Amino acid sequence: MPLMRRRRRKDEARRGKRREGRAAALKLAEALDSSTRERLEALSVALAQSPRDPSLREERSRLRLAQGDVSGALEDVRAWLEVAPRDARAHHRRGEILAEIEDRVGARDAFERAADLAPSRAQHHAALAEMRVALGDLRGGLASWDRAVALEQENGGASAATRVGRARARMALGDLAAALEDLEAASSAATDPEVFAARAEVHQRRGEWQLAVEALTRALDLDADNPDLRTRRAFARLRGGDAVGARADLDRVVAKAPHHGEALLRRGELRVAQGDHEGGRADLALASAASAELRVPSLIARSASYREQGAFGSAQACLDEVFVLAPELAEALRERGLLRMSMGDSSGAIADFERAVALDPDDYLSRIERGIARWQTGDRRGALSDLDRAVALAGEQSEPYGARASVLFEAGRLDEAIADLDRAVELDPRNVMALIWRAKVLRARGENERAREDLDRAIRMSPDSAEAHFVRGVAREEDGDVEGALADYNAAVDLDADYALALEARGRRRWAKGDVAGAAADLERAASLAPGDPGPRAALGALCCEVGDFTRAVVELTRVLELDPDDPETLCRRAEALMELDEVDYALDDLDRAVALAPDDLRARLMRAEARFEDGDYEESLKDYAKVVERDPAHAEARYGAGWTRLELGRAAEALEDFERLLRSVPDDPRALVGRGWARFLVGDVEGATRDLTEAIAKDPYYAEAYVFRGRIHLEIGEDEQARREFDAAISLDRTDPAAHGGRGFAYLQMNEPARALADFSRAVALDPEDTDVLVGRGEAFFELGDVDSAAADFEAALALNPQNAMGHVGRAAVFLFRGEPERAVKSCDRALALEPDLGPAYLRRSQAYRALGDPIKADEDLARARELGLEEE
Known part of the structure; x- marks a missing residue:
């Protein structure tokens, strides 16, 4: 169970116990025997005669508190303190009363005063420790516990x-070894099941599920009818791979306590995991009815069940109810993110995961999902950054290792993936998914025998695992055993008829065999499990996109749109395929229609913003980004896109505000730090810009773009050698980044190494033929090397793509001068200065042209202006 949910339920349990305690006290008061009543009456008479007697106040406050008369007890303590302000017992009693009414700050202060007055009394330090921990002062609480233990040992x-x-307290601080030492010492002669329950909690945090089961079994030996302990043992058994034992425990709890909400919730989750979705949801509904505190977790679990079955509408309905009850709950946001991912709304999913992480930065599960979503949307470095953090947060849990291994595998980093999967299996030997993934990686490394061993082990441990059969099918297909692969895909679908991946794989296999009808049937079934894909050919089109056949995808999705022209989801999917084919205009047509059909669909509008950005239509792109942000101010991708679009429009101050707001909602995000850094540089804050980019690199040392922009800053301020080093670092991380090659080309140009510059510029142009700045840079390199014709061709090509490129006009001027056409050189410089009035190279080149025309006055004026701008004559 996610840690946040556990903590919330523990808080509710504690409050419930306090309520039960107060109720019990009231019942006790109703049944108070006559001698106690007589004693209270006698104390009242005695106090009337001796109102300043502290012993009388002490006794009556104790009896009143036990009776549930908190106000009366507090009144006695106040009178007691007036008489004996330095009596530690009075301050301690006051702390007990304040704790009873949940005034934790007041209780802490009272216990602290008691401990100061009687430092050798362990009970004061123990009570103070409890309050400090309750208020979040874990280290202060531990110090008080240390003192209490030391005094008791004396x-x-x-x-x-x-x-x-x-x-x-030690557990809360992460010192599990020390916590276990305390609990082992307490266990030697323990008769309180709480000691063993606490030991179980330590073992659970360390992933030692069998030891946790043993500790809870000892606790149950002391309190066999405790449903909470048995429910906890069921959870530990389940995590240890003993689903049968877990189910037996939960069935016993529910049989004896039919309204035990936690047991019903656990059993519902277990039934869903075992494929009994209907029965599981029935248990989850009963859990919600049994306990109001479990309504939200029950709805989230039901949403997950519906999502797994492809009933996205029902899943969304559950989450809608959750967000009414708990608008800012990380676990709910994570589930909605998973739902959106299932429906193809990756941007919306990432926004949900971003918000979940912002709400609970220590929730490693949200970081896992955000990492996977980022990976699927191409943000590989962001994904690995999230998964690295999840591993650090999760401690002895195996899930983050498996998740990180899956993306490392896709990145081709097989050795690292194997190391993660080995660790996952070490932490949880019954982790079937880790075994399956390890088999995938081993096959990629050519270790087919070991891979088969892992798959066999996974199937032995979980013979009904459709996933294991599916992976074996993939392995057989890769080995050329296509019939065996099809048999395994059939087995996977037989085990789990709702297994979309197996259906897609079988459809793909049937398609390859020419069994179009069978493929269509499978893909229709897959589409029915994901209603966001409208119709069979929509699923087939999505499959074609997945395998990289974008032309076929466009054909299939076009046929879908002939049947249902008003399906915005299919329009968006076809737009994605068209973008991959560089058909931006057609993609924009689809996205315009999708937005018109579903104006509130943020995904369609965000895609159009991105397409418009790619098309160079920055003003319209910004309008779409702004609309998304208006409807969802926490939408990180839209805020990020808007910031960069404003930078393209020269509105750096506004872009800076976008990145500032993004960093407030998603602190320490490396991409946002890079954006803010560049915006700061453009508004003149070089120091702040460098600091942001350096921080981005510290957060994610593998983020090539951060090095590129830091290199650009060094280049702009004349630190050419340092700039080159930054671009070297970027290229070592991503050899396909045209910006890194282009930046290094400019650095070499500044360092008077035109041959090296030419090589880098040519590589950048090959990667991005429409980058006009790089074309101009290559033209300058050609010119420096004496190849004037090639230089002229690059300048002309750049200006054909972007007539507003001022340096392209300056480059043309150099060519005109070289060819003896100073008048045309002057006109080109005039055009450059009309675009950028403070462009130093344009003044310098025009000065040379005027001098060639025999006009030394204008030549000197332009030269002086060039010098003012920091340039000297060549």
């Missing part, structure tokens, strides 16, 4: 309760 030995308290 007086014959620390009690089990004190050791358990210190162990829980």
